[in-house]
Amino acid sequence: MKAALSQRDAEKSSGIPDDALTPVPWTLPALRLEWNLEWNKAKATVAPWWAECAKEAYSAGLDQLASGLKNVTASRNGRRKGRRVGFPRFKKRGKARDSFRYTTGSYGPDGDRHVQLPRISRVKVCEPMGALTGRLADGRARLLGATVSRTTGRWFVSFTVEVDREVPAGPSRRRRTARPVGVDLGVKHLAVLSTGETIANPKHPAGSLRRLRSASRAYARSTPGSSGRRKRAARLARIHARAANQRRDGLHTLTTRLAKTHDTIVVEDLHVAGMLRNRRLARAVCDTGMAEVRRQLAYKTVWYGSTLVVADRWYPSSKTCSGCGWRNPGLTLSDRTFVCRSCGLVIDRDVNAAVNLRNLVAGSASETENARGADRKTHPGGRVAVKREPGTASAGQTGSAAPQGTAA
Ligand SMILES: [Zn+2]
Structure with a gap:
């Protein structure tokens, strides 16, 4: 293909008409x-x-x-x-993701514990596939393809399926609370909810950190190119993969719970790409996968019939008092507590942001209670508009955040 392309370029420069060029x-x-x-x-x-x-x-x-x-x-x-998308690159074993895919032929689950793969034949799987095979058997799901991949010495097969999913309509279908929840996705914690609940970052379990240290030390000491180095690299990779799996599990648990238990979920439109350019924050942002939380919420709210609202990127959720709407433009990232100089509210910075996000949704103002359950009264004009200009005080307006969540 590359040969045809360069041939074409040469022909073009020598003045050959377009319809006579070498086809690619x-x-x-x-x-x-x-x-x-x-x-x-x-x-x-x-x-x-x-x-x-x-x-x-x-x-x-x-x-x-x-x-x-x-x-x-x-x-x-x-x-x-x-x-911008670049020209496809060659894949290389060990560098690219090791995977291949079937879309036709006789592939698929064979019973609950085996899969049939063309050329490879019947393979036993570690995970029971009842949820999939049951749906395939009674026609609720249709197989579209299978991808076989390998990560850290383990082989996986993932099936692409088309499933008829019943989207629950109406707020009370799954005994959810009609009250919206604001979710402040952060660096310090994975998320802080407007209910005051804090979801910690999934961390390495205590023993795993020690294992990680010893494994990376052993790897660093090994001789390049030796079989010992290969083994140690594999051990290190397994520890990292385990941590990554735990993180992924934590994210899924959170997003499923939110989409199942709340009708409306309000998140901030974080400029994640911009945060990644800020190098100090970069690692933490990658670790907690804020963008991933939003991506998962977008499709899970569709699955479970709830709504995702994404606040405007410039909405000052951290700098605004969730009690009265007073703005503290001088708030910095290191201020962990929000102190209102207008109404005297003292509140955790992230909880304050989460409550502000929740307050964006119409109808929640009357239900606004102090996130800490204190006796503070809600100010009637306490809601703050979504405005592009930070610093313009505009109390009493309704947020213009558009409901999202149509992306599957
Ligand atoms: Zn205040």
Whole structure:
């Protein structure tokens, strides 16, 4: 393909008309044709192992290449949002994610404890798949594909399925509270809720930190290129993978609970990309996966019939008093407690922000109680508008945060 592209460039510069240029295999059918016809004889020399693998693996790989190329074109033509997409890169064992994919052929669960994979045959799995096989059996789910991947010496198979999901309508379907909840996603804690509850960052368990230290020390001392180094690298990777799994579990537990127990969840539109550029915050932000919390809430609120509201990025949730709306423009990141100089409210910084987020949702003002359960009365004009200009006091207006959560 690259050869065809450079050939094309050469032809263009020598003035050959557009319709006479060398065609580039840009789509899946073209790529497949190229591989199965033009490269058929060469397969034996460039990839002598090709016959050992399911032909599906190549087809799925070409499919991914084709969609990658499509993204490149779309990005260049301005039809795709976000960061500019580069030309697809080669994958390399150990560098890229080790994975392959089936989309056709006889693959899928075979009973509750086995999967059938073309060319590999029947494989036992560690996790029971009852939830999947039950849905497949009675037609509530349809298999679209399977991806086999390897991380830290473990093999995984993940199935893409289309599932009929019943979206609960109405607020009382799952005995949820109609009261909205504000969620302040943070660096110090994973999240602080407007109810005053703090969800700590998932941390390494005590023993794991010690193991991590000894494993990284052992790895650092090993000889480069030796088999001992390989083993120690694997051990270190397993410890990291375990911590990553625990973190992921913590995030999912939180987002599922929120989406199931509250009708409306209000989060801040953090400029995560901007925070990542601030190097001091970068690690912590990566660790807690704030963007991931929002992504999960976006689809889980759809699943469970609740609503996600994302506050405007410039909404000063931390700098505003949740009791009276007084603004402290001088608040810095190191101020852990919010002290209101207007009404005297003293409140944890993150709880204050969470309460402000909750107050953005219409109808919550009357229910506003002090997050700490103290005897403070709510000020009637205490709600603060979502305004783009920080510093303009505008009490009494309704927030203009748009409900989100249609992205599945
Ligand atoms: Zn106040």
